Amino acid sequence: MAPERAQDGRLRVILREVAASDYGRRHRLHEVGSYADFARRVPIVDYDALVPWIDRVAAGEQDVLSLGRVLALEPTGGSSGTAKWIPFTRPFVSEIARATSAWLADLHTSRPELRGTRSYWAISPAVRRERVTSGGVRLGLDSDADYFGAFARWAIEHLWAVPQNVATSPTIDVWRERTCLALLAASDLGLISVWSPSFLTLLLREIESHLGEYLARLPAARARDIQQALAAAGAFSVRALWPRLALVSSWTSGSATLLVPALERYLAGVPLQPKGLIATEGIVSFPLDGEQGAVLAVGSHFLEFLDLEGNGRDVRRAHELREGAHYSPILTASNGLVRYHLKDVVRCVGHTAATPRVVFEGRLDRTSDLAGEKLTEVLVRQIIVDASAALGIAPRFVLLAPELLPPRYVLYVEADAAAVQCEQLGRLVETALRATHHYDYCRALGQLGPLEVVSVHEGHAMYLRELVLRGRKLGDIKPTALETSTGWREVLTPRPVPQTASDTPPP
Numbered sequence: 001m002a003p004e005r006a007q008d009g010r011l012r013v014i015l016r017e018v019a020a021s022d023y024g025r026r027h028r029l030h031e032v033g034s035y036a037d038f039a040r041r042v043p044i045v046d047y048d049a050l051v052p053w054i055d056r057v058a059a060g061e062q063d064v065l066s067l068g069r070v071l072a073l074e075p076t077g078g079s080s081g082t083a084k085w086i087p088f089t090r091p092f093v094s095e096i097a098r099a100t101s102a103w104l105a106d107l108h109t110s111r112p113e114l115r116g117t118r119s120y121w122a123i124s125p126a127v128r129r130e131r132v133t134s135g136g137v138r139l140g141l142d143s144d145a146d147y148f149g150a151f152a153r154w155a156i157e158h159l160w161a162v163p164q165n166v167a168t169s170p171t172i173d174v175w176r177e178r179t180c181l182a183l184l185a186a187s188d189l190g191l192i193s194v195w196s197p198s199f200l201t202l203l204l205r206e207i208e209s210h211l212g213e214y215l216a217r218l219p220a221a222r223a224r225d226i227q228q229a230l231a232a233a234g235a236f237s238v239r240a241l242w243p244r245l246a247l248v249s250s251w252t253s254g255s256a257t258l259l260v261p262a263l264e265r266y267l268a269g270v271p272l273q274p275k276g277l278i279a280t281e282g283i284v285s286f287p288l289d290g291e292q293g294a295v296l297a298v299g300s301h302f303l304e305f306l307d308l309e310g311n312g313r314d315v316r317r318a319h320e321l322r323e324g325a326h327y328s329p330i331l332t333a334s335n336g337l338v339r340y341h342l343k344d345v346v347r348c349v350g351h352t353a354a355t356p357r358v359v360f361e362g363r364l365d366r367t368s369d370l371a372g373e374k375l376t377e378v379l380v381r382q383i384i385v386d387a388s389a390a391l392g393i394a395p396r397f398v399l400l401a402p403e404l405l406p407p408r409y410v411l412y413v414e415a416d417a418a419a420v421q422c423e424q425l426g427r428l429v430e431t432a433l434r435a436t437h438h439y440d441y442c443r444a445l446g447q448l449g450p451l452e453v454v455s456v457h458e459g460h461a462m463y464l465r466e467l468v469l470r471g472r473k474l475g476d477i478k479p480t481a482l483e484t485s486t487g488w489r490e491v492l493t494p495r496p497v498p499q500t501a502s503d504t505p506p507p
Helices: 003-018 022-026 035-041 047-058 090-110 150-158 164-168 172-185 197-209 211-215 220-233 254-267 377-391 419-434 437-445 459-469 488-492
Strands: 070-077 083-089 118-121 189-193 247-250 272-274 285-287 294-296 302-307 315-317 326-332 344-352 355-363 397-403 408-414 452-455
Touching (some): 003 022, 003 302, 022 047, 047 070, 083 090, 172 197, 197 211, 197 247, 197 254, 247 254, 254 355, 254 377, 355 377, 377 419, 397 459, 397 488, 408 419, 408 488, 419 437, 419 452, 459 488
Parallel strands (some): 247 272
Antiparallel strands (some): 294 355, 302 315, 344 355
16 A cells, blocks of 8 residues: 555544544544644644643543553653653554564565574563552553564464563562573574664673573573584574574664674674664554665554754655655654654665655754753764774774763773773764864863763673663663763762771681
8 A cells, every 4th residue: 555545544543543532622633634634733742741641641531642441551761761651552552563563474474484483572671560550550561462463462472482470570680580591491482572782682691601500400401402502603602592593683773783793793694683663652664674774654653754854844744755864753643642753863765665664863852962062862873883983893882971070071982992992982983073063162162071981891781770770661771872961980880899897808
């Protein structure tokens, strides 16, 4: 079906779900007769504008943003680090399933070797707690399988390599141990789907570091098979652990570009498929095997896009995207998020039939501005990618973050490189930053000090641990090259705890 016709149909269906809600009546959605009416009548909003409405949903009110029962409020993280709660309704779950089922169908058609294998899915928080709002609305979905259609949901639940009850582990450490043990036991693992490359890299590093301990807890035959495969391979790799592994699905664009090399060290030829733009708020695109970018999910939600090439205020429909241009998606979905601005940045890289394909490039609202320098995540990520390539190094972890005393930026780096190369990386990044007007002006005035380079160890693990402590869920933490908050030196380079007399070992 042509994308314009598909989108017209989706808009009509979604308006039927939301027009009679309180929000729909506020904007007289029942009077909408065309897209032009819709765009004229309904404002583009962000999460902050919907907070009073979502608070009413959490309090147990019915038919606030959409009609019918809200299954759950699913958490997602904002750029400020505060939690956002997205309503999940049965029609909204069906919209998501339209895209995820199409992705799985394409995947299993193009890769028949996946048939008869099990999968590992990392979608929700590693450690979940059952909670409800004061109005009795569940916080978080019952199962990760709820993101898929009925048949796919049945198949996934029966072919899950890691049991869902692992998510009820009391701590992250217990969750990690149980997850690694279940994965190692799955000799028929065929697909791994995670959000961030670093999520899987950390799991594989845990298995590599404690392999002997894990093997001792496996059935003898399985442990022997792994040992023999590793000996034959001559190196630790996923091929030796899981001979039927056909594909790993992960973010690879935006700042995830910086995290891919560390994961690929373990993959040893296992294909890595980039994910589309999938958010808790909805699905913008999903991948097709062998295609660059991800095709717009025109059969799921209604999609509009702010055109970032001009004044940033012009709105394009899905079928109007031009190859090479940058856009920011606006979703309309049956859960009541109507003309909801995602504030992501995508670039159109081509078309499949008439439907555009896009690549995620970064966040529109992730900007650091201590003194007027206005550094964006997209800019910083590209500078770091270019500088790393110029030096021929592939950092396992790299993050630019502001510091206040004195005001300056710190580049935290973890890489298999000499200290002098890390310093060179810092100099190249500083030079590129000074090529931008606002940063150079702040440096020239002395408002910002010189960029500082700090080497870190286990940077990803410490970064993720800190964000989880701040209330973020692992599956919701998107890779970034730029932090906008301060205080990361204490997190990434923790000071050793001084020994007391009772701690000191006897001579």
